[in-house]
Amino acid sequence: MxxxxxxxxxxxxxxxxxxxxxxxxxxxxxxxxxxxxxxxxxxxxxxxxxxxxxxxxxxxxxxxxxxxxxxxxxxxxxxxxxxxxxxxxxxxxxxxxxxxxxxxxxxxxxxxxxxxxxxxxxxxxxxxxxWSTVYAYNTANVDGTPTTIGDFFDTAKFPGKRGLRKSAKATLEMALMADGVPAGEVYDLLETDEGVDRAFAKLDSIKGDIVWWEAGAQPPQLLADGEVVMSTAYNGRIFNAAVAEGQPLEVVWDGQILDFxxxxxxxxxxxxxxxxxxxxxxxxxxxxxxxxxxxxxxxxxxxxxxxxxxxxxxxxxxxxHMPTAAANLENALVNNFEFWVDNDAELNERFNAWLSQ
The missing domain is CATH 3.40.190.10 (Periplasmic binding protein-like II)
Structure with missing residues (x-):
């Protein structure tokens, strides 16, 4: 039994x-x-x-x-x-x-x-x-129409706080493109000390106006609440806020960074x-x-x-609204995953040190 x-x-x-x-x-x-x-x-x-x-x-x-x-x-x-x-x-x-x-x-x-x-x-x-990292702005809080990645860094022309992801990835690439580096040359430049220094120098120009975000849901909220006038963001999150929720947000595709x-x-x-x-x-x-x-x-x-x-x-x-639409690819950068596999730890260490300065 x-x-x-x-x-x-x-x-x-x-x-x-x-x-x-x-x-x-x-x-x-x-x-x-x-x-x-x-x-x-x-x-x-x-x-x-x-x-x-x-x-x-x-x-x-x-x-x-x-x-x-x-x-x-x-x-x-x-x-x-x-x-x-x-x-x-x-x-x-x-x-x-x-x-x-x-x-x-x-x-x-x-x-x-x-x-x-x-x-x-x-x-x-x-x-x-x-998907892509783009920047977006709240039309109710910006005078004029930002059209380039350079406009994101131009606080004289477009005053107000900027939202940025608290990470080296995408942030450094956008800083270089805003400083006039063609998309096709960004990663070659970031392989050099001079290129990294140049990216951080560009970030220095708006450091006092940056509000850092870490979760994808934060940028649309920061923009809707008026805490920032522009923010980098995942393009789909901005689409959802603008189309599904009716927020007055616009995407600027210039300088977008494509990724899987x-x-x-x-x-x-x-x-x-x-x-x-x-x-x-x-x-x-x-x-x-x-x-x-x-x-x-x-x-x-x-x-x-x-x-x-x-x-x-x-x-x-x-x-x-897709990042791969032809009109949205005119000045796009495809994320170089091999670069970030090799350099992620070093550049984020430099990034965190810069944050604490």
Missing amino acids: KLKTALLATALGGVAFGAAAQEVTVMSWGGAYTKSQVEAYHKPFTAEFGIAVNSVDSDNPATPIKAQVEAGNVTVDVADVEFSDAVRLCDEGLLEEIDLSILPDAPDGTSAEDDFIEGALQDCAVANIV DLFVIPKGAPNKEEALKFIAFSTDTQRLADQASWISYGPARKSSGALVGLFNDGKTEMAP
């Missing part, structure tokens, strides 16, 4: 384990961006597979992912991270490799590897969006198989197009582009 009871307990334990495994925890950036993923990915995934999606947020998911893996206490199955972080974490052995054969082909039969934009597929990561966000699986993720299934589902052609109806980030698949139409308000055409 005891043996039978033990066997029954073991069997029931297996059932309980199986049921518990039917979930996946996804970490992203919060706000309008997470909402776009919940609507386009999470809800349809659960409806199709019966696997619950637990959504958790972070100001930068790469930071807790690294901490969890190094501590041997991983609670996240999938994380949405920036390109340079995906490559760095993979190089450090903190991510699971992803077999790209799990990714579905495009509807016309084009293989996933040919359908994704160049660079969107990595050993440990699959991109879902193309990618899905990764932390090493030791408790639900790896469910994580792989989630990534394959969420990065198919239709799902990436669906996300673009919730926020103005470009899909990482070529085949998704033709399916992008209206915002979920049913009237706003999304195409002109």
